[in-house]
Amino acid sequence: MSTMRPERTAVILGGSRGVGRAIARYLAERGVTHLFIVFLEQVEAAESLTRELESCGVKVTSLQYNLGVAEDIQTMAERIRKLTSQIDYLVHCVALTTFKPLMRVRPNQWDLTMAVSTRSFVHVVQQLSDLMPRGSSVVAISSTGSQRFNANYGALGVSKSALESAVRYLAVELAGKEIRVNGVISGLLGGASLPLFPEIQEVVKQTLERTPSGRLGTPDDIAEAVYFLLTGASWMTGQHLILDGGFCLT
Amino acid sequence: MWKKEEIEEEVRHIVAKSLLLKPELVLLSSRFFLDLEAESIDILDIRFAIESTFGFKFQNDEIRELLQVLANEHQVTEKDIPELFTVGRMADFVVYKLIPSS
Ligand SMILES: NC(=O)c1ccc[n+]([C@@H]2O[C@H](COP(=O)([O-])OP(=O)(O)OC[C@H]3O[C@@H](n4cnc5c(N)ncnc54)[C@H](OP(=O)(O)O)[C@@H]3O)[C@@H](O)[C@H]2O)c1
Numbered sequence: 001m002s003t004m005r006p007e008r009t010a011v012i013l014g015g016s017r018g019v020g021r022a023i024a025r026y027l028a029e030r031g032v033t034h035l036f037i038v039f040l041e042q043v044e045a046a047e048s049l050t051r052e053l054e055s056c057g058v059k060v061t062s063l064q065y066n067l068g069v070a071e072d073i074q075t076m077a078e079r080i081r082k083l084t085s086q087i088d089y090l091v092h093c094v095a096l097t098t099f100k101p102l103m104r105v106r107p108n109q110w111d112l113t114m115a116v117s118t119r120s121f122v123h124v125v126q127q128l129s130d131l132m133p134r135g136s137s138v139v140a141i142s143s144t145g146s147q148r149f150n151a152n153y154g155a156l157g158v159s160k161s162a163l164e165s166a167v168r169y170l171a172v173e174l175a176g177k178e179i180r181v182n183g184v185i186s187g188l189l190g191g192a193s194l195p196l197f198p199e200i201q202e203v204v205k206q207t208l209e210r211t212p213s214g215r216l217g218t219p220d221d222i223a224e225a226v227y228f229l230l231t232g233a234s235w236m237t238g239q240h241l242i243l244d245g246g247f248c249l250t
Numbered sequence: 251m252w253k254k255e256e257i258e259e260e261v262r263h264i265v266a267k268s269l270l271l272k273p274e275l276v277l278l279s280s281r282f283f284l285d286l287e288a289e290s291i292d293i294l295d296i297r298f299a300i301e302s303t304f305g306f307k308f309q310n311d312e313i314r315e316l317l318q319v320l321a322n323e324h325q326v327t328e329k330d331i332p333e334l335f336t337v338g339r340m341a342d343f344v345v346y347k348l349i350p351s352s
Contacts, residue, residue, distance in 0.1 A: 066298060106269070112291060112295050
């Protein structure tokens with residue numbers, strides 16, 4: 001396993017809760033010295049994470065910006081630029097959508113899903129990649145609904161497919177700068193986002209029945225893989241690791 | 251400087267645009283969830299459009315708090331909120347943010 005050198009900076013989009021929070025902790029425990037945590041509105045979650053990580057000696061800058069709005073991304077990038085001259089790791093861990101059949105998704109719902117869950121990834125990379133030195137790395141979090149049908153998941157499923165495609169394109173476009181771009185495709189995780197999904201108990205039951213490992217994933221499972229992609233895997237770019245306990249094999 | 255009537259008009263247009271409705275069908279008395287069939291993602295969409303148009307940010311679950319205030323005012327529980335949450339209420343909130351003295 002590779003180890004981190006001193007003075008490492010990471011930007012985690014959607015880093016205050018859920019998977020992003022687990023990634024923030026994981027990186028902080030493994031030597032990242034400055035974390036930028038981007039979130040939308042839950043100030044208390046961002047503040048409690050900041051307190052927790054700062055008490056472990058990590059510098060944390062929490063940034064409240066709406067990644068669904070292009071101007072906000074530009075302002076956020078300007079602010080980051082004033083606070084650091086280098087970003088070693090960039091993680092996109094944000095999604096916003098409505099859970100219902102694709103046939104019933106309205107244009108504004110589609111646009112918002114794409115803007116927050118996909119466009120923001122490309123836009124942030126465009127804005128910040130010049131701060132990323134050779135050997136730095138980008139990871140985006142996708143989901144298994146990008147590859148196969150999941151009831152009520154159409155809008156986000158399509159958005160995640162586009163996200164994965166963007167990973168491949170950016171990987172090639174940034175390869176000359178020796179910036180690697182990869183993704184994690186996650187299966188259903190246990191945790192806070194679960195109740196938003198319709199008939200979630202039934203979805204959990206069916207998912208577990210088809211999952212060879214016999215359990216749902218956790219945010220820490222994802223954080224572990226993200227860390228590997230960020231810090232190891234030095235010849236890997238434009239690829240996705242599937243973490244689903246074997247679900248997609250059955 | 252925005253006037254109350256201008257804010258109400260603008261909010262009605264934002265709601266109509268988001269929900270793909272004719273502006274004349276969106277009234278201040280229209281209930282988001284019951285009359286306009288809005289969903290929670292639409293409220294976010296409308297919120298973001300309001301923020302861009304009027305140049306302020308909602309903080310810390312302010313919309314949820316607004317709904318809570320509504321429920322308290324009418325001494326009803328959370329499940330009755332859809333009855334109360336109208337376009338006019340949202341406009342009032344913007345008026346309160348932009349013209350605090352109103
Ligand atoms: N949970 C699962 O089962 C699962 C499965 C597969 C893939 N994933 C993927 O993992 C990622 C994280 O999911 P999660 O379940 O951890 O989500 P979550 O708990 O809802 O956290 C989302 C994070 O993103 C931030 N955020 C949301 N919209 C934003 C916006 N417009 N601008 C800026 N920040 C915004 C939130 O900030 P606030 O706290 O301020 O709202 C929060 O920090 C997503 O890409 C999701 O698709 C999740």
